[in-house]
Structures are given as structure tokens and as C-alpha cells.
Amino acid sequence: MHNGSSRLAMLLIVAGCLISLIGGVLAWRWRDVSHLPARIVTRWVPPSAEERRPLNRREREALQKLQPQLDAQIVWSSRRSGNHDLYLVDVAEGQLRRLTDHPHVDFGSRFSPDGEWIVFTRSQREWVSFRDKKLWDVLLIRPDGSDERLLVRHGYHPTWGPGGSSVIFQRDTQVIQIELKDGNERVLFDSTERFSGGRWGEPELHPTGRLLALAPTGFGAIVMAPGSSDFTRLTEHHVCQTTWVPGAEELLWVEPKGNGGTRIARGSADGSAATVFMDLPGDRSHEYFPVLSDDGKWMVWGATDEGHEHDRADYEIFLWKVGSPWEEAVRITYHRGNDQWPDIHLAAPER
Ligand SMILES: [Ca+2]
């Protein structure tokens, strides 16, 4: 009788272990399993610099839809190689080009005004979350993937200064402008005494260089003259990712409101007016990373249908002709990993 109880107890334990094991395997979603080969392979066998990962059918169809009306390059960061590398798509060619091949995180790519260079940021370790703004360097690369070079150590969120002769970036509590010709640095803003030190993001200089925009966390968008301690507050609530509207003293920013939890607003730099610029109908409406083409006629951004983390969630890249109905926006990526921070450069801007 005693031996029978022991066997029964042992059977129950074994059965429990089996049920737990099966449950664990089922909980380990196919999505995670399917990512494993690329994640393992990319750690040991990096793809060659010449690799051109093909677009999938829906991505090719999206480009074909755009080709009659747009000749442009779009660059963004994607995990389609197993970690964050920069990819570029040439709409007219209908081809995908892998620009970087590095085990660290590459993102935040922005075309220079002449389209000859792309500035971006690379993590100093293999994995650094976008939430840590310290462990990053600023690099340059050509749109064909050549001439990759370090511009400056310890820099985050780089964008271009007026005319493309300098780069603006965040370093700890400061916004820095570095001249490309001699490497001289100038401090445009220092938040040491305000906005909880470095708790603000996405500083960007107006194309004329006369105004600097950024968004302190929980405070709202602000605009100031570089080097000034005075600023204009554009919103009374938290927003983020301020970016200038070319040819105007207006900005875009992301608001934590609307369909999907976020929307893109457009407002005057003097704070006098703001409107909802994009809040895409449908499920994929958690918008971030907006930026306009240099002629202001096209906007690219990323959006998820669930999830928020900028470097983890399944963002996809969208393109929209400014002024057309929102629902005519074209989704150009169909890749279940993270796709983020796009930028667009027109081959021949309309005049
Ligand atoms: Ca939305």
C-alpha cells in the first residue's frame, strides 16, 4: 500500500512536469522560435557587406504603388538581420540595400540635405536600449553603404545643422553642434539646472539655424534661440519627438492621445496654433518617429498595432503625401520585427 502511494505520487510529479514542459513550449510563441535562427546565425556568421536582403511581396507591391509619384530613398533601422542595422530602400529601383552590418545597435539615421551622407547613432555595447541615452556614438555613412566613419564619441539623436555643414546631437544634459570641417563643438543648450538634467529628447535645429526645438519629458515641446535661456512653450502637456517642418516656422510632434494611443500634431513655433496632422485610421495607429521630406510634401514615420517600446515593438514604416486623405498612407514594410526611425530623401524635389 505504501509502495503504491509512492508510485502514484511519482506518477503525479512526472505528469506535472510533463504538463509544465508542454505548457512552456506552447507559451514559447512561434514568433520567438522563428527569430532564433537569425539571432544565432548573426552572432557567429555576419552577413557580407554586399548582402541585399530581398523585399517580400507586400513590400515590393507597396513600392510599385509609389513609383509613379515618387523618386526617393528611405532609410530606417530594422531588426530584419537579427539586430538593428540600417536599411535603405530606393523607391525607383524597388530594391532594399543593407547599409550597416554591425553587432551593435544602429539607428536614428538622417540624410544630409544634399543626400550625400547619412548620420546615425551606434551603441557602445552590443545591446543598449534607446532609453539609455549615454552609451552611444555618432557616425556617418554614404547612402550606398560606403565610407562609414566615426564622427564623435558620446552622442545621441544626431540631426543635421543648416546646409549640412554641421551635426546636432545630445550629450548628457547638452545639445551640441559639431562642425564637420574642423570638429569644433558648440553648446546650443544645457539643461543642467532645468528639466531634470537630461530628461528631454530629440533636439533639432531649424533649417535656418535660428531656432532649436526639443521636448522635456512631461513638460511639452519648447522652442528657443540656440544659446538662449528663454524658451517658448508650445504645449501644456507631455509630447515628444519634435521635428521641424521645412520651409516654415512650424513643427511636428507626437502626442500621447488619439487612435492607438498616439497621434502626430503640427503646430506653430510661436505656440499660437496646433492641429492633428496624422492619426491613421485602423489598428496600426500608435505613431512615432515622424519626419518630413525636405520639400515638406511627404512624411515618413513608424506605427504599431500593439506594443510601444521603440526598439522592441513591431513598428512598421509608413509614407504619406501631405494633404492627401490619411487612409491613403502607404505602409512600406511588412516585417514582424522592429522597424523604426525612418527618414526620406527626394531624388529630385518638386519645385
Ligand atoms: Ca494614432
Ligand SMILES: [Ca+2]
Ligand atoms: Ca516591423
